Amino acid sequence: MGVPRTTLAIAAAVGVAAALAGVLPAASTKDRLREKRAQAAAVLAQVNALDRQFEASVEAWNGARYELTVTRRELAADRVRLALAQRARSVAVAELAARVRALYESGDEPTTLGILLGSSSLSDLIDRLNAANAVARADRQLAAQTTAARNRYARAARATEAVAKRRAIALTQRTQERQRIGTLLSERKRLLSSVQSEVRKLQAQEAARQARLAAQARARLAAQLAAARRARDAAAARAAAARAAAPVTTTAPSTTTAPTTTAPAPTTTATPPTTATTTTTDTVTDPAPAQAPLGAGHPEAATIALRYLGVPYLWGGASPAGFDCSGLVMYVYAQLGIALPHYAAAQYQLGTAVPRDQLQPGDLVFFDGLNHVGIYIGGGEFVHAPQTGDVVKISSLTDFGAGYVGARRI
Numbered sequence: 001m002g003v004p005r006t007t008l009a010i011a012a013a014v015g016v017a018a019a020l021a022g023v024l025p026a027a028s029t030k031d032r033l034r035e036k037r038a039q040a041a042a043v044l045a046q047v048n049a050l051d052r053q054f055e056a057s058v059e060a061w062n063g064a065r066y067e068l069t070v071t072r073r074e075l076a077a078d079r080v081r082l083a084l085a086q087r088a089r090s091v092a093v094a095e096l097a098a099r100v101r102a103l104y105e106s107g108d109e110p111t112t113l114g115i116l117l118g119s120s121s122l123s124d125l126i127d128r129l130n131a132a133n134a135v136a137r138a139d140r141q142l143a144a145q146t147t148a149a150r151n152r153y154a155r156a157a158r159a160t161e162a163v164a165k166r167r168a169i170a171l172t173q174r175t176q177e178r179q180r181i182g183t184l185l186s187e188r189k190r191l192l193s194s195v196q197s198e199v200r201k202l203q204a205q206e207a208a209r210q211a212r213l214a215a216q217a218r219a220r221l222a223a224q225l226a227a228a229r230r231a232r233d234a235a236a237a238r239a240a241a242a243r244a245a246a247p248v249t250t251t252a253p254s255t256t257t258a259p260t261t262t263a264p265a266p267t268t269t270a271t272p273p274t275t276a277t278t279t280t281t282d283t284v285t286d287p288a289p290a291q292a293p294l295g296a297g298h299p300e301a302a303t304i305a306l307r308y309l310g311v312p313y314l315w316g317g318a319s320p321a322g323f324d325c326s327g328l329v330m331y332v333y334a335q336l337g338i339a340l341p342h343y344a345a346a347q348y349q350l351g352t353a354v355p356r357d358q359l360q361p362g363d364l365v366f367f368d369g370l371n372h373v374g375i376y377i378g379g380g381e382f383v384h385a386p387q388t389g390d391v392v393k394i395s396s397l398t399d400f401g402a403g404y405v406g407a408r409r410i
Contacts, residue, residue, distance in 0.1 A: 029202065029205055029206055029209060030206065030395075030399070032202055033199070033202040033203065033205075033206055036195055036198050036199045036202055037199055037389070039195050040192065040195040040196055040199050043188055043191050043192045043195055044192055046188050047185065047188045047189055047192055050181060050184055050185040050188055051185065053181050054178070054181045054182060054185050057174065057177050057178045057181050058178055060174050060177070060178075061171070061174040061175060061177075061178045064167060064170045064171040064173075064174045065171055065174075067167050067170075068164065068167040068168055068170075068171050071160060071163050071164045071167050072164050074160050075157065075160040075161055075163075075164050078153060078156045078157040078160050079157050081153045081156070082150065082153035082154055082156075082157050084153075085146065085149040085150040085152075085153045086150050088146045088149065088150075089143070089146030089147050089149070089150045091146075092139075092142040092143050092145075092146040093143055093146070095139075095142075096139045096142070096143055206393075207310075210309060210310075210393055210394055213381065213394040214306055214309055214394060216379070217302070217306060217377045217378065217379065217381065217394065218303070218306060220377075220378050220379055221299065221302055221303050221306075221361055221377065221378065224299065224361060224378065225299060225300075225303075228299070294352050294354060294358070294409050295352065295409060297360050297361075297362045297363060297409045297410070298333070298336055298338070298362040298410060299360060299361040299362040300336065300362065301332050301333060301336060301361075301362035301375055301410075302361035302362050302375055302376065302377040302378065302383070303361075304332045304335055304336075305328070305332050305375040305377065305383040305392075306377065306383060308320060308323065308328065308331075308332075308383075308392045309383070309391070309392050309393060309394070310391050310392060310393075311323055311385075311391060311392045312390075312391050312392075313385045313386060313387055313388055313389065313390050313391060313392070314327075315388065317385075318330055318331050318342055319331065323385040323392055324385055325344060325372050325373050325374065325384055325385045325386075326340075326341075326342050326343055326344040326347060326373055327342055327385070328374075328375070328383070328384065328385045328392060329344075329347060329364060329373055329374070329375060330342050330347075332375060333410060338410060340410070344366060344370050344371065344372060344373040345370040345371075347364060347366075347373060347408070348364075348366050348370050348373075348405075348406070348408060350408060350410060351364070351408040351409050351410040352408065352409045353406060353407070353408060353409075354406075354407040354408060354409045355407075356397075356404070356406075356407065359376050359378075359407055360376070360378075360409070361376060361377050361378045362375065362376065362409075362410075363375075363376040363407045363408065363409050364376070364407060364408045364409075364410065365382050365397065365404070365406075365407045366404075366405040366406055366407065366408070367400045367403045367404055367405055368400070368403045368405070369405065370405055372384070372400075372403075374395070376407065377394070380396055380397050380398065381394050381395065381396055381397070382394070382395060382397065
C-alpha cells in the first residue's frame, strides 16, 4: 500500500504546484466560477427541499402537540369524572353503611321474623316485606351503579392516560425530527451563503479579467486599424507615384519612329519597380495573401461588439436589453448596414470561409455543431453571449477545444 500512497502524494503535490504556479489562470477562474455556480444551485436546491421538509416537520410537530393537548384535556376531564364517581360511590356506600348501622343500633332491623311478628295483618306483612326489599334493592343498585361508574371512569382515565403517553412520545420524536431538519437547514443555508459569497468574489475577479481583456482588445484593435490605415495610405501613395511616373515612361519611346513596337518595353520595365516596392513593403502587406481571396472583412464589428460586454444573456434576445449568441452577431452587423439572420447555422452559410490561422477581427467563429457563434477580436479571443445566467463576455478559442467548427468573413 506504500507505493500507491506515495504515487498519490506525488500527483497531489504536482497538482498543487501547478495550481500555485498559475497554470491557465483565466480558464481556472472561469471553471471555478462555473463549478461554484453549479454548487450554489445544488445547495439552493437542497435548501429548498429541506425548507419543504422543515415546514412539513413543523406542521407534524404542531399536529402532535395539538393532539397531545386535546388528549391531556380529555384526560383531565376523565379524571374529574372519575373523582366525581368516586365521591358518589363513597357517598352511596357511606349511606348504606349508615342505614345498616342505624337499623342495628335501633333494634329495628327489618328481619323476616321481625316483620312477621310486627305485622298486624297480611296486607301489613306484605307492605313491610315490599318496603324492606325496595330499600335493600335501592341500596344495592346505588352501590352497584356508583361502583360501575367509578370503574368505567377509571378505565377511561387509564386509556386516555396511555394515549397521552403515546402522543407525548410522538411529540418528542417530532421535536427531535424538527430540530434535526432545522440543524441541516441552518448548515445548508450557511453553506449557501458561503458559496454565494465565493461566487460573488469569483464574479468580481471574472469582471476584472474581462475588463483587462477588453482593454487589451481595444488597444490591439486600435493598433491594427491604425496599421491598416497606414497600409492603405502607403498603397494610395504608391498608386499616385505610379500614375505620376506613367507619363514619363510612355513619353520616352515617343521620340522613336516606331512607338507601337517600343511602347510595350517601358510597360514591362515598369513592372519591376512595382514588384520591388511590394517587396520593400512586405511587412505592411503581409496579410495580403489571406485578404486577397477573402476580402477585407469588417474589423469594426469587433470594436462594436466590445461595447456590449456585460449585457445579460437572453434566450431569443437581439438588443442591448439581452442577447443570445446569434442575436448579438445580428445586432452588431446591423449597425454596419449588413442584415444577418437570427440563426447561427444560417449565418454560417454567408460570407467566405476563413482558415483558423488567417482569422481577422470581425470574422464570425462557430462552435458546437453550429449551435454557437461569436465575433473574433484578435489574439485568439472572441466576444459572445454564452448561456443563460451569463453575460456577453470575451473568451478564448481554446476554451471550446474540439468544439470549434470554423469561421466566416462577411
